[in-house]
Amino acid sequence: MKSRLAPKKLSFEQGGSFISETRLEVELYLASRRTRAWGRAQLYAKTFVAFALLAVSWATLIFVRPGVALGLVALAGAALGAILVGFCVQHDANHGAYFRSRRFNHLMGWSSDSLLGFSSYAWRVKHNVAHHTYTNVEGYDDDINQAPFIRLTPTTQPRWWYRLQHIYIWPLYCLMVLRWQTGADIAALIRGRIANSRMHPPKRWDLAGLIGGKLVFVTWAIAVPLLVYPWWVVLAGYVAFTMATSLVTATTFQLAHCVEEADFATPEGVAASGKPWAVHEVESTVDFCPRNPVLTWMLGGLNYQIEHHLFPRVPHTHYPRIAQIVRRNAAKYGVRYTAQPSLLRALRSHHRHLRALGRQGVPVEIEMG
Numbered sequence: 001m002k003s004r005l006a007p008k009k010l011s012f013e014q015g016g017s018f019i020s021e022t023r024l025e026v027e028l029y030l031a032s033r034r035t036r037a038w039g040r041a042q043l044y045a046k047t048f049v050a051f052a053l054l055a056v057s058w059a060t061l062i063f064v065r066p067g068v069a070l071g072l073v074a075l076a077g078a079a080l081g082a083i084l085v086g087f088c089v090q091h092d093a094n095h096g097a098y099f100r101s102r103r104f105n106h107l108m109g110w111s112s113d114s115l116l117g118f119s120s121y122a123w124r125v126k127h128n129v130a131h132h133t134y135t136n137v138e139g140y141d142d143d144i145n146q147a148p149f150i151r152l153t154p155t156t157q158p159r160w161w162y163r164l165q166h167i168y169i170w171p172l173y174c175l176m177v178l179r180w181q182t183g184a185d186i187a188a189l190i191r192g193r194i195a196n197s198r199m200h201p202p203k204r205w206d207l208a209g210l211i212g213g214k215l216v217f218v219t220w221a222i223a224v225p226l227l228v229y230p231w232w233v234v235l236a237g238y239v240a241f242t243m244a245t246s247l248v249t250a251t252t253f254q255l256a257h258c259v260e261e262a263d264f265a266t267p268e269g270v271a272a273s274g275k276p277w278a279v280h281e282v283e284s285t286v287d288f289c290p291r292n293p294v295l296t297w298m299l300g301g302l303n304y305q306i307e308h309h310l311f312p313r314v315p316h317t318h319y320p321r322i323a324q325i326v327r328r329n330a331a332k333y334g335v336r337y338t339a340q341p342s343l344l345r346a347l348r349s350h351h352r353h354l355r356a357l358g359r360q361g362v363p364v365e366i367e368m369g
């Protein structure tokens with residue numbers, strides 16, 4: 001099988017009874033001012049916890065200069081704070097779900113530049129456009145475009161080393177955020193596109209935000225710690241912090257899209273099938289652990305990834321309730337809706353998907369005689 005070059009223009013069928021009815025019901029649910037206020041209050045409270053956890057952990061490391069045990073606890077606190085900022089603050093804000101105003105959303109979305117080290121400007125193209133519009137579509141969704149390191153989609157050309165991808169993928173996941181912070185942001189700026197989605201050169205405030213964000217991040221995460229600790233302690237701490245945030249982020253996204261139950265598509269398949277966009281989103285996405293309140297809180301509702309893909313501009317704190325509506329209408333209109341009941345089941349499905357794709361296309365010896 002050969003990886004094809006995707007055509008430039010790709011559009012899905014819009015509308016359909018499933019999404020029309022679902023949207024009406026979700027609008028009815030959100031019509032209550034009290035419901036909306038409660039959702040935002042939960043979002044803002046979580047933001048406070050995320051910022052406070054990161055700030056207190058960092059201040060402990062810099063000003064208290066604790067011993068190894070407390071130092072590791074503070075580092076873990078910083079990593080958890082960063083994960084919360086990634087899932088529960090910047091993600092909602094960069095989707096426009098945090099405030100009504102676009103400007104304020106971009107300002108809060110800048111938390112990814114300043115606190116996590118990757119560009120919110122590039123993220124909005126990579127995530128909002130390439131991933132959310134063309135989920136699991138070859139050549140368009142940058143998240144599944146990981147050749148020659150990993151084969152995540154059936155249309156990626158097989159290579160012998162993919163046979164071991166279910167093993168070596170885990171250390172690679174640990175490097176994901178480091179890649180975004182450095183090469184991926186710069187490569188996107190130079191190429192002017194992410195997958196097949198155009199990225200215009202940032203201007204004025206966007207450019208200032210990008211450069212200023214990198215400077216702020218490098219200052220608090222590397223420069224200030226170097227004033228307090230030897231370089232090898234800072235290096236080890238920074239690598240551990242980034243690897244922990246990377247692993248949790250990559251795994252969360254992969255469990256929602258790169259599993260046996262999720263559909264993958266080619267641009268030609270999308271054009272030929274005539275499947276409405278909303279149905280494609282539900283069938284290329286999987287929820288996991290919907291009844292786990294700790295994961296639901298920590299992952300910013302991204303274990304309800306189906307609901308997130310259908311309603312990315314609604315604060316994630318509403319997803320558990322919206323899931324009931326989506327699930328019911330999916331059953332009514334024959335749309336395949338999958339929710340893995342446990343983390344273990346979701347991880348196993350991801351593992352089997354990687355193994356199956358890693359083995360495809362490897363020559364099989366035929367014994368004559």
Ligand SMILES: [Zn+2]
Nearest residue numbers: 095127308312
């Ligand atoms: Zn998203």
